[in-house]
Amino acid sequence: MIEVKPLPxxxxxxxxxxxxxxxxFHHDKHLVNYVNTTNALIANTxxxxxxxxxxxxxxxxxxxxxxxxxFNHNFYFDGLSKEKTQCYGKVKELLEKNFGTVDSFFxxxxxxxxxxxxxxWTWLVQLPNGSLEIQNxxxxxxxxxxxxxxxxxxxxxxxxxxxxxxxxxADYLKxxxxxxxxNFVNANLxxxxx
Ligand SMILES: [Fe+2]
Numbered sequence: 001m002i003e004v005k006p007l008p009x010x011x012x013x014x015x016x017x018x019x020x021x022x023x024x025f026h027h028d029k030h031l032v033n034y035v036n037t038t039n040a041l042i043a044n045t046x047x048x049x050x051x052x053x054x055x056x057x058x059x060x061x062x063x064x065x066x067x068x069x070x071f072n073h074n075f076y077f078d079g080l081s082k083e084k085t086q087c088y089g090k091v092k093e094l095l096e097k098n099f100g101t102v103d104s105f106f107x108x109x110x111x112x113x114x115x116x117x118x119x120x121w122t123w124l125v126q127l128p129n130g131s132l133e134i135q136n137x138x139x140x141x142x143x144x145x146x147x148x149x150x151x152x153x154x155x156x157x158x159x160x161x162x163x164x165x166x167x168x169x170a171d172y173l174k175x176x177x178x179x180x181x182x183n184f185v186n187a188n189l190x191x192x193x194x
Contacts, residue, residue, distance in 0.1 A: 001042070002042075002067070008078055008080075009081075014082045027073075027077065030159055031077075034069040034073065052074075057145060064140065071142060072153060076154065076160075078181065088186075089186045091182065094130075109134055110170060110173045112135075113136070113154055115136075119138070121137050121155060122134065122135070124185070125151060152184075
């Protein structure tokens with residue numbers, strides 16, 4: 001069965017970015033609902049003992065939608081930092097190699113996420129040849145099903161930012177880029193998502 005992953009910080013601690021109220025809904029209502037629905041769908045089926053990543057790769061239809069939303073939300077919350085951060089380490093080298101500078105990566109990431117029409121996710125992924133790419137996905141879709149390595153994601157469903165930013169998605173994205181947990185992004189470079 002899939003468990004609700006706790007937030008890696010206090011809900012009230014992310015100053016000048018997302019409010020406690022946003023996390024009350026986003027983590028405690030939306031994510032919990034995706035987890036509960038996933039568990040109801042896998043109960044007494046061969047999917048029951050699969051890991052979350054295996055579930056996302058093998059499921060279809062409503063089970064895929066709910067399991068992928070659990071993965072995506074866990075990945076998004078783990079990629080957030082309550083404090084403002086600076087990019088560092090191996091991922092900084094790779095961003096500079098692929099996008100010129102970290103700021104130019106931010107500009108391209110914000111542009112892609114702003115243009116991601118409707119509900120979806122914007123990802124930084126690593127391709128099998130080692131290069132980095134920005135990808136938009138719709139609804140619950142994510143890079144795991146294309147066998148790409150996810151490094152970072154931002155939730156652009158309106159429920160992620162509407163309480164704090166209303167229709168100002170670009171402002172949410174600008175602040176997101178200042179609150180990235182680069183420890184998490186660097187660690188993902190060495191992870192195997194199979
Ligand atoms: Fe969300």
